[in-house]
Amino acid sequence: MLTVDIDKTLGTFRLTAQFEAADRVTALFGQSGAGKTSLINMVGGLVAPDRGRIVLDGEVLFDAARRINVPVHRRRIGYVFQEGRLFPHLDVRRNLDYGRWMRGLAHDAQAHTHILAMLDIGDLMDRRPAQLSGGERQRVAIGRALLMQPRMLLLDEPLASLDAARKAEILPYLERLRDDAGMPMLYVSHDRAEVARIAQTILHIADGRIMPRPTADALFAVDA
Amino acid sequence: MLTVDIDKTLGTFRLTAQFEAADRVTALFGQSGAGKTSLINMVGGLVAPDRGRIVLDGEVLFDAARRINVPVHRRRIGYVFQEGRLFPHLDVRRNLDYGRWMRGLAHDAQAHTHILAMLDIGDLMDRRPAQLSGGERQRVAIGRALLMQPRMLLLDEPLASLDAARKAEILPYLERLRDDAGMPMLYVSHDRAEVARIAQTILHIADGRIMPRPTADALFAVDA
Amino acid sequence: PAQAQNQTITVFAAASMKDALDAADKAYMQDHKDKVVVSYTASSALAKQIEQGAPADLFISADVQWMDYVAKAKLIDPGRRVNLLGNTLVMIAPDDSKLSNIKIDSSLDLAKLTSGGRIAVADTKAVPAGLYTKAAFEKLGLWSKAEPQLAQAENVRAALALVARAEAPIGVVYSTDAKAEPKVKIVGTFPANSHPAIIYPVAVTAKAKPATGAYYDFLRSDKAKAIFTQYGFAVLNSGS
Amino acid sequence: MFSLTPEEWMAIELSLRVAIVATLFALPLGLVVAYLLARKDFWGKALLDGLVHLPLVLPPVVTGYFLLLTFGRRGPVGHFLEQTFGIVFAFRWTGAALACGVMGFPLMVRPIRLAMESIDRKIEDAASTLGADPFWRFVTVTLPLSLPGIIAGTLLCFAKALGEFGATITFVSNIPGETQTISAAIYTLTQVPSGDAAALRLVIIATIISLIALMLSEFLARRATARFHGL
């Protein structure tokens, strides 16, 4: 379970979020500029809130009052960034293996093969990020986060630049991860169908605040 | 009218495209890695084909046999990139004005106001790209390409990371551009609804080749 | 002292000595088993290095003040210090200059000689040749007129180059340097009494290897004298 | 200890003038050369690269001597400049500036080149699609994005120009008020037994000047990078 209660000011933008994500997958839904990326950056530890606390499964990740701020590399939270952020100097293989090396994990051949097939990136292993298409980069970024064996996943519009066929491969995989492995996720997406399919809870953010009741009405109003 | 007949090899990937886009808006539709970005890069002049020719409204932009390759800056083709590519050292205002300065155009206050409102970026004018959210960056990139008064638009998944409300503002604008100003566009998208709405012709690319008949079947098969 | 086998004698010598000393050392090594290596640089640096414990056996300074500097620190053997060589100060001009046979005395019209150009000299505050030049001009009562026209070079050699390239119409250098540079000619010699004697003192250092003694003796021998003379030096003190 | 003598003031003023002029003249040329080396492939590129680095590799005396041979009254370039434009370097502070500029040049070119090489070409491509011709693209995109490198290169060149004296003294000698910079004065003082105290004063002055220049450049660089990172 993830408990978030934070405040953060970025320039003139003010983010205030207070929620408990009891269900496995929580979707963050809201207009461009509403504060979705800012919020998951704080859960991941890349940005420190000005105030408040973040607790994941009983472990305090951040607590301004008690001056706790678990460093990013110890949080074990996989992050699929909105803009890929692959390592430009490493080929796809090494990008995918990076998390395993850094965390000293054993090679899980089965999971590896499975994830590669699901993302259809098996042929790209020797290329560098600069030689990939936009969607290929995004898929490698998904694979990289999955292969580090995280205890939680942050997904920032992971399927935005992918075609329907790809989405149809990846979504079921995430569903299985949710159901079989019980992996908690914060899932940012603008696609109502996607969100409806994967998330049990939907948090609607508008202008830096969590809206009180994410009713179907609200959703439909947004996804006009 | 745009006539394209080119070959290009990138690493092991081979792109062969031959088509005439007689209608105003042509959508490029196809899986991730199919060659959509590569194709519009060649129309924009950023990548030179290995062979063939590209002709826009009677003007030869590229002809390998006759060694013609009109430089990018003289093509007057607006390009909304898949990854934004805003100028990091300029604020939003200057990013938007850049094309107008470079082309020595007069300030068109009405169009300016209109585009800013449509993209809802009026409040961001003094920020730098690093201070924008992903979707905000994308919207500024759209504005930048529109404000240079191009004779054609290349749009590479321009709405991918935008919410439905934003899309609902921008799509009608592009429709009006198509109908009133008769602006030709090459429009890359994975979203069937979007494509169906804006494009008269749909080109289906798979694995570096244009598929013979972009039937509704093919479309449905892809967008499962 | 007894001649030890195959020692290396390290000499610290003023850079302007290079040609003559290299020739003398070559002659020395033909007759002796010992090897002589020379570290050439500015006398100032050499003196300070000796002060910091440099492994020098023999020091040849381009002037007396730096030799006094190490002597005061008791770093040389006072019994084996000698004013070995002397030099003369000359006025030079580019080889195609119209100047010639100038008598250097207090009536000299420097402004006419330079006609607006400069007089290339070695640094008059630091470099020995420059110090002698300054003393000479002062003695002759020409300093106040000369000073604003000077171009002070890092060393004699650089002053020589400035005249050789005709950047300066005249210059003041040692006769040894002037003779070695074909692109300049000597147009006058400073009277010996116009400046303190130009002296290259030599001394064996306090911690010198035994073999240095033979080398010290050689430098004062007739054989060495011939070589130094050949390079234009005046030998002040030879034999023993 | 720190009321300065008129000669010291003169040397300071001259050093600053020489270093600033050397840096200002080196900058445009440095930008062009850095751009050529970073972006273009042409015949003789390796040669140009080597030539730029040469003053770094050779003893300054040699560089000074080359300058004398080339830009002196009898040197081909010096002769031409004097006959055609009446420009004379010999024994002038302009000659000192030339020597300092040449010595600082390799230090200026490298960082600028490095910065230009690290620019994301895709941003430049974007400028082209917006109608920027190569010249304006260079001015509006390449240059500002290389700013950290330009600042670093300018600083290194300026610092080197302040410290240079080997080539300078060989080329234009050491004339108080005309070519005697702080460095040359320090050097002279180190050559006389009694000069240490006076040399130390000048060393302190040179150190202070360079610290000020350094802090200025840090400040500028911080502003330049802060911009890109949106702080």
Place this chain on the structure above:
Amino acid sequence: MFSLTPEEWMAIELSLRVAIVATLFALPLGLVVAYLLARKDFWGKALLDGLVHLPLVLPPVVTGYFLLLTFGRRGPVGHFLEQTFGIVFAFRWTGAALACGVMGFPLMVRPIRLAMESIDRKIEDAASTLGADPFWRFVTVTLPLSLPGIIAGTLLCFAKALGEFGATITFVSNIPGETQTISAAIYTLTQVPSGDAAALRLVIIATIISLIALMLSEFLARRATARFHGL
């Protein structure tokens, strides 16, 4: 003209040894200092920055004297090192390497720092989310992404080490076979009228060595950047 004398060979060998050792020892320290200056804020940062640049600003003779007074046999550090570890710099080639390393240090630090400052921090953040602790993140991301700067800095330091003689000759004198590098030999030859031809030979040799080093660094840099740009 180009059969080299034994002394010339000795000077070449010594120059290469001195320059290589100086550069190799300067590199790890340079990386650390560049990283500190690029990324950390700490008390005394401006001081460290100033100290690094000082050898550039002061006449080499001053740096040489300073080294002589500090690292000489009778200097505090030199005395300590000799007593404790038996390390002697004075009048050895190791001292020449020390002098060259100090003189080349500012030229090494700047480009590395510049490269580190231009790295996109977001990539480093990504490494952190994948479990890389600060040390491994530095080794696997920061260092390789700074490679162009590291190559440039190493080259400048090496070139400077080849060309240095002012500080070296003042610190460890000019002893053939022990501390007389090519540059020092050239300097000595320029001090006597008969030395020009021999000096020119050595200048040509130094030029050739530096051209080779330059070409090597260009080659490495090209490979390093080609990687990122995916060519």
